[in-house]
Amino acid sequence: MVIDININQAGYGKDEPIIQNINFSIKEGELVGLLGPNGAGKSTTIKSILETIDYMDGSVQFWDDSMRYAYIPEQPVYYDELTLWEHIQFTASMCEMSEEKMKDRVQPLLEIFRLNKVIHELPVTFSKGMQQKLMIILAFLIKPNLYIIDEPFIGLDPKAMKDFLRLLEHERANGAGVLMSTHMLDTAERICDHFILMSEGEVIAQGTLENILKAAGSNNVVSLLDSFEILMERT
Amino acid sequence: MTGFELFKKRLQHHYRFYNRLRHTTVDWTVWVYIFIPFFIVGASFYIDLWLKVPIWPENVSAEFMLMVVVFLMYLGSHYAFLFNADVLYLWQKIDLINALNRYRIGYMALITFVKTSLFMILVSPIFIQYFNWDALTYLKFSILVYILSTAKELLKREAKIRLSKWTYRFSILLLMIVYFLMLLKSVTNDWAMLMVSIVILVSSMVIVLSKPQKFYQEIEIDTEQRNQFTQLILMQSAHIGAPEWMTQSNNQVSNRPWIFRNSQKLYSTYTPQFAYQELMIKTLLRRKKWVLLYLQFTFGGVALIVLFPSWYKVLIYLILLFFIGQLARSYWNQIVSERFLELFYWKPVELSNVSKKMFRLMMVPSSLLFSIALGYKLFSYVGIIIVPIIGFILSFIIADFFSRRVIINI
Numbered sequence: 001m002v003i004d005i006n007i008n009q010a011g012y013g014k015d016e017p018i019i020q021n022i023n024f025s026i027k028e029g030e031l032v033g034l035l036g037p038n039g040a041g042k043s044t045t046i047k048s049i050l051e052t053i054d055y056m057d058g059s060v061q062f063w064d065d066s067m068r069y070a071y072i073p074e075q076p077v078y079y080d081e082l083t084l085w086e087h088i089q090f091t092a093s094m095c096e097m098s099e100e101k102m103k104d105r106v107q108p109l110l111e112i113f114r115l116n117k118v119i120h121e122l123p124v125t126f127s128k129g130m131q132q133k134l135m136i137i138l139a140f141l142i143k144p145n146l147y148i149i150d151e152p153f154i155g156l157d158p159k160a161m162k163d164f165l166r167l168l169e170h171e172r173a174n175g176a177g178v179l180m181s182t183h184m185l186d187t188a189e190r191i192c193d194h195f196i197l198m199s200e201g202e203v204i205a206q207g208t209l210e211n212i213l214k215a216a217g218s219n220n221v222v223s224l225l226d227s228f229e230i231l232m233e234r235t
Numbered sequence: 236m237t238g239f240e241l242f243k244k245r246l247q248h249h250y251r252f253y254n255r256l257r258h259t260t261v262d263w264t265v266w267v268y269i270f271i272p273f274f275i276v277g278a279s280f281y282i283d284l285w286l287k288v289p290i291w292p293e294n295v296s297a298e299f300m301l302m303v304v305v306f307l308m309y310l311g312s313h314y315a316f317l318f319n320a321d322v323l324y325l326w327q328k329i330d331l332i333n334a335l336n337r338y339r340i341g342y343m344a345l346i347t348f349v350k351t352s353l354f355m356i357l358v359s360p361i362f363i364q365y366f367n368w369d370a371l372t373y374l375k376f377s378i379l380v381y382i383l384s385t386a387k388e389l390l391k392r393e394a395k396i397r398l399s400k401w402t403y404r405f406s407i408l409l410l411m412i413v414y415f416l417m418l419l420k421s422v423t424n425d426w427a428m429l430m431v432s433i434v435i436l437v438s439s440m441v442i443v444l445s446k447p448q449k450f451y452q453e454i455e456i457d458t459e460q461r462n463q464f465t466q467l468i469l470m471q472s473a474h475i476g477a478p479e480w481m482t483q484s485n486n487q488v489s490n491r492p493w494i495f496r497n498s499q500k501l502y503s504t505y506t507p508q509f510a511y512q513e514l515m516i517k518t519l520l521r522r523k524k525w526v527l528l529y530l531q532f533t534f535g536g537v538a539l540i541v542l543f544p545s546w547y548k549v550l551i552y553l554i555l556l557f558f559i560g561q562l563a564r565s566y567w568n569q570i571v572s573e574r575f576l577e578l579f580y581w582k583p584v585e586l587s588n589v590s591k592k593m594f595r596l597m598m599v600p601s602s603l604l605f606s607i608a609l610g611y612k613l614f615s616y617v618g619i620i621i622v623p624i625i626g627f628i629l630s631f632i633i634a635d636f637f638s639r640r641v642i643i644n645i
Contacts, residue, residue: 070578071579072578073578077573079570079575083491083492086498090513090514093506094510094579098505102505119498120496120497122489122492125489139579
């Protein structure tokens with residue numbers, strides 16, 4: 001087990017809960033898709049895991065104290081005044097990583113994502129796709145036990161997306177768990193092992209694709225999108 | 236709804252906004268520790284000026300004071316009182332918008348009158364007591380300053396809306412030079428200059444009122460002004476930190492930083508403590524506006540210490556050290572509140588020593604210059620050696636004080 005999440009309530013305050021009764025866990029090597037329409041509570045769930053939410057009643061339990069997560073946000077965040085290489089140095093220093101180890105890990109990533117020619121440039125001058133790649137490189141640099149990824153497919157070109165999924169696959173094979181929040185149900189259906197469908201701040205169904213289709217309970221249901229629609233209508 | 240009613244409503248909204256801001260930031264401690272002592276010292280200083288106690292104004296030339304007046308005339312801004320939502324309905328009611336425009340100009344003229352009167356009353360002892368101007372000459376000079384300030388307010392906003400950035404800057408610089416020359420000329424030719432100023436004011440009004448307003452530019456300028464003022468005030472808040480307008484806009488940023496262009500590492504060790512130190516130093520040196528603010532504050536502070544009479548110097552010296560510490564605290568809080576730090580689960584790090592070290596580093600250059608200025612003015616060359624030592628000790632105490640009041644648990 002990588003993480004166990006039991007949230008009774010979370011939001012901006014006790015009187016303003018946005019999500020409630022969110023219970024799920026992520027196992028080693030598992031890719032869990034957190035799915036739902038806008039306003040379903042996906043981002044609040046992620047904020048609760050990151051402990052950046054104002055109010056939370058519940059627990060987020062990492063099964064190893066030294067376990068680390070890396071969060072790849074939909075909107076890249078960085079220091080405007082630091083170069084790409086300095087972001088890498090800062091991240092490595094925060095993890096007390098040696099310079100050799102940092103270089104060994106980061107050089108192949110820079111080549112894969114074709115950022116090796118702009119390492120001394122400021123990310124603020126990059127395109128959104130390049131900034132997104134920086135977020136991905138930093139996450140793969142620290143090799144966490146859990147990757148939390150918010151809308152990973154927005155802003156990336158097809159090659160970068162393919163490379164990203166390949167790297168993620170490799171990390172999963174080494175035992176890392178992944179929580180991926182996305183709107184793209186067709187892609188999610190193809191790559192996720194486990195799904196959590198959210199609507200209006202609550203989990204309406206969770207399990208494997210088979211479990212979800214079964215929960216939708218219609219003979220015509222063939223895809224995740226169809227079953228999601230049925231389950232949404234029911235709630 | 237009439238134009239006046241609309242203007243009244245917008246003005247109420249405007250004041251409600253600033254009142255809320257005042258309630259958030261100014262509590263009784265600010266009154267007790269800053270405003271009341273400032274008023275007491277200020278009043279005593281003002282009375283001394285009328286009594287000709289300080290001797291430093293004797294060394295100040297009239298040209299220098301005119302430059303100060305021109306600089307203060309340049310400052311200031313006013314609002315169009317338009318909202319984004321007006322584009323849906325009000326913008327089509329041209330009579331209503333024109334009326335709103337006329338009332339906001341009238342309001343601006345009133346506010347400029349209050350500000351100019353206040354300022355001219357404040358500097359009056361220097362002109363009347365030290366430059367021996369008679370009251371009537373000074374009154375005519377004040378009226379001239381008021382008329383020119385009002386015209387400047389109109390022209391400045393109009394130029395900002397209609398001209399490109401550099402043309403705007405150049406035009407305003409030119410206007411300020413013309414104003415300076417007019418003030419200079421008014422010393423010998425006051426009536427003529429008053430007539431010219433009235434012509435300038437009337438022409439400015441005709442220019443502004445005859446041209447249709449540019450909706451989106453007006454909104455943008457209002458928002459920018461409101462944000463600058465708000466964030467300057469909120470700068471004092473521990474969690475908000477420095478004003479956002481002090482970060483550069485993207486189109487001003489070049490691909491590589493101007494200093495440490497090849498991402499040279501300042502510390503060879505890869506630890507969280509050194510990472511934070513490096514982060515603080517590099518981001519600070521690369522934020523040109525912060526560097527400029529720091530330099531302005533330092534050299535402005537030195538000028539105050541030099542200009543003010545004896546015991547005020549010590550008081551100002553202490554206040555300046557305190558403010559540099561506060562500036563360092565604001566900067567620290569801003570940097571450690573950045574969302575980048577939420578991307579990963581870092582191991583808990585003890586940062587109180589890092590913050591202390593950084594605060595000391597930030598305070599030392601200003602403290603040294605303040606101490607040299609104070610030391611020299613109070614004790615001549617001996618002071619240059621003794622006061623900096625005291626300054627270092629005080630800076631370290633203030634740095635320790637502020638470092639206990641920052642965000643250190645990342």
